[in-house]
Amino acid sequence: MEENLPMGEKKLSCADVSKCFQLLESILDGENVPNSQAMLQEKLAKCEPCFKHFHLEQAIREVLKNKCTKHCVPNELIANIREKIQEIK
Amino acid sequence: MSEVQRKKYSEQEKNHVFDKEFMPHIDSMYNFAFRLTFDEDDAKDLVQDTYLKAYRFINSFEQGTNAKAWLFRILKNSFINDYRRKSKQPAKVDYQEVETYYNSDDVDYTSTTDLRVDAVKDMLGDEISNALNSLAVDFRTVIILADLEGFTYEEMAKILDIPIGTVRSRLHRARNLLKDQLRSYAKTMGYNTEDEEE
Ligand SMILES: [Zn+2]
Numbered sequence: 001m002e003e004n005l006p007m008g009e010k011k012l013s014c015a016d017v018s019k020c021f022q023l024l025e026s027i028l029d030g031e032n033v034p035n036s037q038a039m040l041q042e043k044l045a046k047c048e049p050c051f052k053h054f055h056l057e058q059a060i061r062e063v064l065k066n067k068c069t070k071h072c073v074p075n076e077l078i079a080n081i082r083e084k085i086q087e088i089k
Numbered sequence: 090m091s092e093v094q095r096k097k098y099s100e101q102e103k104n105h106v107f108d109k110e111f112m113p114h115i116d117s118m119y120n121f122a123f124r125l126t127f128d129e130d131d132a133k134d135l136v137q138d139t140y141l142k143a144y145r146f147i148n149s150f151e152q153g154t155n156a157k158a159w160l161f162r163i164l165k166n167s168f169i170n171d172y173r174r175k176s177k178q179p180a181k182v183d184y185q186e187v188e189t190y191y192n193s194d195d196v197d198y199t200s201t202t203d204l205r206v207d208a209v210k211d212m213l214g215d216e217i218s219n220a221l222n223s224l225a226v227d228f229r230t231v232i233i234l235a236d237l238e239g240f241t242y243e244e245m246a247k248i249l250d251i252p253i254g255t256v257r258s259r260l261h262r263a264r265n266l267l268k269d270q271l272r273s274y275a276k277t278m279g280y281n282t283e284d285e286e287e
Contacts, residue, residue, distance in 0.1 A: 018198040025261060029235060031242055059209040060264060060271075064236040067214040068221060073119045077133050078112070081140045085107075088141065089100075 014049040024054045028061060097148050110156040111143055117157065117238055118164060124233055125168050125226065135172055139164040158240065162248045165230070198261070204268050208275040220270035228263035235260055 014020050020043060027036045043050040098106060118139060122132035142163050143150070150159055221229060234240045234248060245256045 021198040022257070022261075025264075026242075026257070029242065029260070030239075055206050056204060056209065056268075057264070059206045060267065061236050063209055063212055063217050064221070064232065067212070067217045068237055069214055069218040071120050071123045071129075071132075073115055074129065074133060077119065077136060078115065080133075081137050084137065084141055085144050088145065 010046055010048040010051060012048050014047050017049065020047065020050050021053055024050060025057060028054070028057055102152075103144070103147050106147060106150065106152055107144060110150075110152065111140065111160060114157045114160055115140075118160060121161065121164060121233060121238070122168075124222070124229065124237075126172065127222065131172065135164060135167060138167050138171065142167065155244065157238075158244045158248055161234070161238070161240075162250075165248060204272045204275060208278070209271060211278075212271060212274065216271070216274050220267055220274065223270055224263060224266055227259065228266055231256065231260045232263050232267065 023033065023039065024043065027033050027040055033039070040054075044054060115136065118136050119132060122135040122139075123129070126132050126135060139160060143160055146163075150156065221232060224232070230249070231245065234245050235242075240248065242253050242256045242260075245260075246253045249256065251259075
């Protein structure tokens with residue numbers, strides 16, 4: 001089934017979801033994966049579940065990184081820390 | 090991150106390390122503390138305790154190594170040991186429980202999600218933050234460390250004192266739980282999910 005696919009068509013089921021998804025997630029997490037770019041191109045081009053998983057995981061990471069509410073450090077905190085350190089010096 | 094006592098710093102060197110290597114991370118530290126405690130005063134206490142401990146144990150910090158990871162590890166330990174104990178907030182899942190139930194590194198990697206990329210990208214900051222905050226503290230922690238603070242698996246393993254395999258599997262589970270939350274937001278927002286067979 002997985003052989004002889006017409007050009008440009010993706011497999012609808014992934015041969016090894018666990019291995020593929022773990023690999024994709026490691027690449028997205030910036031881990032050192034040998035030969036990662038070539039493998040990534042290959043999987044995204046040929047496997048529909050991998051393609052979908054990659055883009056969803058990528059979107060999740062992007063929104064977390066860019067949209068989570070950031071809290072400002074309260075003004076007095078740094079002064080309090082320095083004061084306490086003077087006391088224990 | 091070795092606990093070995095290194096050569097002692099002079100008073101001047103201590104101040105230099107503290108100002109140049111520790112203080113620049115106060116923003117990340119405060120945000121980590123806030124996301125663990127959900128309370129401004131608790132977060133301030135936690136950060137202050139962490140910096141005081143960092144100063145007290147400054148001789149075990151090797152200059153030029155990863156100060157941010159070193160500080161995060163102290164903060165996370167202070168949170169577990171000091172803060173969690175006196176916290177009134179009931180932990181949804183305890184660290185210990187999570188270890189017992191989920192410590193296996195085998196993860197079920199299946200593509201069951203019907204969450205759409207567009208729906209995720211259109212989420213508001215509040216929705217993303219609420220989804221993250223709804224996760225049990227262990228799962229929330231790995232997402233904060235990986236996605237908000239950009240730590241590597243290896244750094245996370247050191248900060249959390251767990252094997253890299255456990256970092257990987259816990260992160261995977263955490264993101265799946267987060268996706269469940271986002272999927273339910275997406276549904277209330279009226280996004281069509283990809284297939285409606287559920
Ligand atoms: Zn695949």
